[in-house]
Amino acid sequence: MNLTVFFFFTKFLFSRQFFNSMGVSQMMEADKDRQERFVALLSRHEPVIRATIRAGVQGHDHVDEVMQRVSIAAWRKFDTLTSPDGFAKWACVIARYEILKFRRGRVRDRLQFDDELVAKFTAESAEMVSMRSRRIAHLEGCLEELPDDRRELVLRAYQRGISSRDLAHEMGRKPDALYQLLRRIRVTLMLCVERRLKTEEKTS
Amino acid sequence: MNQKDIILLDAWRHGQMSDEEFGELQRRLHEDAETRAALIALADLEEALTGLAAAPEAEPGISRMRIANVVPFGISAAAVILAAIGLAIWWPETQEAPLVARSHYDDREWPIQTVATWERQAIAPTTLTLDRGSAQLRSESGADIVIEGPALFGVESASSGVLFEGAVNARVDEPGSSYSVQVSDLRIVDLGTEFRVAVLDNDRVAIEVVDGTIEVQSRNRRPAFFWNFDEDQQAAPRLVLGDGTRSVEGLVGSGALAFDNSSRAEAIIAEGTAAKVGSGTMAFGSGITLEALFVSRWTGQRGDYDEIFRKEDGQHRILLSFQNDVDDRDYDLPKVEPGPVLSFGLHLEGQGYSELDMPLDGREGRPSVADLTDGAVHHVVATYDSFTGEKALFIDGVKCFQHRFPVGTLILSGGPTAAVIGNYKRWEPFNGVIDELALYEFALTSDEIATHHRRAQKGKSYFEFPFPKADETNRWSVGKRFDAGQKFILNRRTGKPIPHSG
Numbered sequence: 001m002n003l004t005v006f007f008f009f010t011k012f013l014f015s016r017q018f019f020n021s022m023g024v025s026q027m028m029e030a031d032k033d034r035q036e037r038f039v040a041l042l043s044r045h046e047p048v049i050r051a052t053i054r055a056g057v058q059g060h061d062h063v064d065e066v067m068q069r070v071s072i073a074a075w076r077k078f079d080t081l082t083s084p085d086g087f088a089k090w091a092c093v094i095a096r097y098e099i100l101k102f103r104r105g106r107v108r109d110r111l112q113f114d115d116e117l118v119a120k121f122t123a124e125s126a127e128m129v130s131m132r133s134r135r136i137a138h139l140e141g142c143l144e145e146l147p148d149d150r151r152e153l154v155l156r157a158y159q160r161g162i163s164s165r166d167l168a169h170e171m172g173r174k175p176d177a178l179y180q181l182l183r184r185i186r187v188t189l190m191l192c193v194e195r196r197l198k199t200e201e202k203t204s
Numbered sequence: 205m206n207q208k209d210i211i212l213l214d215a216w217r218h219g220q221m222s223d224e225e226f227g228e229l230q231r232r233l234h235e236d237a238e239t240r241a242a243l244i245a246l247a248d249l250e251e252a253l254t255g256l257a258a259a260p261e262a263e264p265g266i267s268r269m270r271i272a273n274v275v276p277f278g279i280s281a282a283a284v285i286l287a288a289i290g291l292a293i294w295w296p297e298t299q300e301a302p303l304v305a306r307s308h309y310d311d312r313e314w315p316i317q318t319v320a321t322w323e324r325q326a327i328a329p330t331t332l333t334l335d336r337g338s339a340q341l342r343s344e345s346g347a348d349i350v351i352e353g354p355a356l357f358g359v360e361s362a363s364s365g366v367l368f369e370g371a372v373n374a375r376v377d378e379p380g381s382s383y384s385v386q387v388s389d390l391r392i393v394d395l396g397t398e399f400r401v402a403v404l405d406n407d408r409v410a411i412e413v414v415d416g417t418i419e420v421q422s423r424n425r426r427p428a429f430f431w432n433f434d435e436d437q438q439a440a441p442r443l444v445l446g447d448g449t450r451s452v453e454g455l456v457g458s459g460a461l462a463f464d465n466s467s468r469a470e471a472i473i474a475e476g477t478a479a480k481v482g483s484g485t486m487a488f489g490s491g492i493t494l495e496a497l498f499v500s501r502w503t504g505q506r507g508d509y510d511e512i513f514r515k516e517d518g519q520h521r522i523l524l525s526f527q528n529d530v531d532d533r534d535y536d537l538p539k540v541e542p543g544p545v546l547s548f549g550l551h552l553e554g555q556g557y558s559e560l561d562m563p564l565d566g567r568e569g570r571p572s573v574a575d576l577t578d579g580a581v582h583h584v585v586a587t588y589d590s591f592t593g594e595k596a597l598f599i600d601g602v603k604c605f606q607h608r609f610p611v612g613t614l615i616l617s618g619g620p621t622a623a624v625i626g627n628y629k630r631w632e633p634f635n636g637v638i639d640e641l642a643l644y645e646f647a648l649t650s651d652e653i654a655t656h657h658r659r660a661q662k663g664k665s666y667f668e669f670p671f672p673k674a675d676e677t678n679r680w681s682v683g684k685r686f687d688a689g690q691k692f693i694l695n696r697r698t699g700k701p702i703p704h705s706g
Binding site for chain 2 (some may be wrong): 022033035036040047048050051052054055058061110113114116117121124125129132135136139143154155156157158159164176178179181183186187189190191194195
């Protein structure tokens with residue numbers, strides 16, 4: 001247990017007066033700063049970290065769960081981060097281990113990539129966090145290129161809590177037909193994002 | 205990027221492939237770095253889509269794309285992150301994380317603080333009903349508590365209890381341990397002693413100092429937490445503002461927070477968390493009040509939620525928000541028709557989590573959605589008082605909706621998740637301005653609420669006194685001390701002595 005954790009625990013066990021008399025209120029203040037720095041960094045880089053998890057774990061709920069484990073582990077190890085600029089890459093490395101740990105408890109799941117492959121692509125994903133952030137930002141422009149009804153559909157499909165079955169029912173389509181349509185939209189968007197990235201690279 | 209690869213990867217992401225196809229995909233991924241890059245690209249795309257889909261329409265004339273300009277991609281709530289911080293503090297390495305529910309509610313069951321031992325069994329915060337005889341507890345703080353029936357006694361925390369009916373005797377022998385008994389607006393605090401407290405009726409409480417010294421403290425009817433968002437505010441818990449939140453001119457005073465309805469419209473409260481439910485400075489037990497001023501641009505449409513305040517400690521959440529859903533979780537108590545509501549959610553011990561969902565239908569004195577989104581400043585107050593069992597919602601100084609629970613029912617709240625003003629994760633951003641947000645660990649009275657509303661209408665703070673410190677120590681005033689052998693009767697609300705009537 002490190003000092004910070006120790007003081008978190010004792011914060012709830014002893015009075016503020018006790019702490020003040022011991023001269024540790026400054027340390028608690030420093031700990032708040034540490035919390036804020038951590039929250040700001042994790043908040044800024046969370047999309048890239050979550051996407052890394054998404055690449056190795058299927059299902060929103062499972063992604064949420066692994067993300068939470070990554071957050072916990074990152075907080076525990078925050079003192080080992082040498083520079084805030086390297087946070088995203090560092091957290092993606094943590095994500096790699098958390099994905100592997102999570103999958104060990106779900107060995108019966110079908111369509112699970114083997115550990116070697118997960119280690120390979122998560123390591124690669126950590127090396128390209130900067131480009132990935134730019135890619136995510138380009139999506140907005142690509143969405144604008146879509147016809148209105150397709151744009152509305154894809155955003156509706158990704159709203160939290162809406163199952164594809166419910167959405168298909170709502171639209172009067174068969175689930176498989178809806179999946180095919182959404183897949184076409186995703187392919188269009190991916191190709192569009194790649195095109196924009198290449199244009200950006202050429203012009204820069 | 206190979207289109208065939210993308211289609212295969214997409215099929216994997218959505219579980220739409222056979223074992224054979226999966227084998228082929230895995231082989232390609234092992235061999236080809238471009239296919240692996242495509243997998244990451246697809247994951248990036250889906251994460252970005254999830255973020256954009258979470259940002260609802262802002263206001264007429266501003267498209268979803270405009271919101272996306274403000275929020276280039278979705279970032280989930282740092283509340284979860286702070287929850288993680290809380291978890292990291294205590295969660296054993298080997299313990300499995302609890303299951304995550306599939307909805308806008310995080311229904312995990314967090315561990316609950318042990319507050320006492322009763323018949324060798326550890327108990328969490330609860331209210332004990334004793335018809336006759338006596339029962340003995342040992343508080344986690346080391347006090348021996350004897351409840352004398354008939355009695356109703358809330359074992360609220362490791363070092364405090366709430367006496368609703370009957371009598372209780374507390375003895376503290378161990379150096380460094382402590383215990384206090386709350387009766388309405390009074391609190392009897394041991395200073396190394398033995399004392400007995402008995403509720404005589406609605407107004408009177410009898411106190412006897414058996415040994416040592418006690419202090420009788422009066423409740424400071426001030427907020428436990430208060431944000432006026434003014435530039436000169438001091439001592440309020442720090443807020444981490446999302447990109448969709450900015451400081452604007454105050455509805456009262458110099459500052460307020462404007463929330464742009466994007467996923468990053470949030471103000472995360474960077475304090476108040478603790479390892480377990482029932483602990484931490486944001487664990488409310490015998491009562492609570494949530495109070496705020498707002499200007500709302502909520503749509504009122506099905507599926508649109510605007511949070512004013514939310515602390516999501518699994519089933520032990522505290523919530524005040526505008527909602528419109530199909531009531532699939534059946535949380536409303538009393539039952540109301542699906543539609544736009546102002547929702548006040550609490551977990552009450554023995555009752556579970558429920559929401560006081562006030563229909564915004566303009567009937568029976570209740571406001572309509574149009575009333576609350578008319579561009580004017582409105583005052584909202586949500587209260588729960590375990591001494592009466594009443595849970596109530598007030599709008600603009602007037603009680604509009606309420607429900608009664610059994611007297612003595614404690615709130616179970618607090619825990620590892622950071623509270624958030626103006627959002628819940630990335631899904632439920634507030635659209636408008638929030639100001640003068642206050643949390644109290646007791647229920648304000650109707651008169652106090654009406655006074656606060658009148659003052660706010662005049663552009664004044666709720667309070668005549670200077671801004672309170674966000675510090676536990678000011679929740680109760682330093683009181684008068686009494687020594688062994690003294691017996692007396694006090695008014696349980698005012699603390700004034702009442703002569704013995706024989």
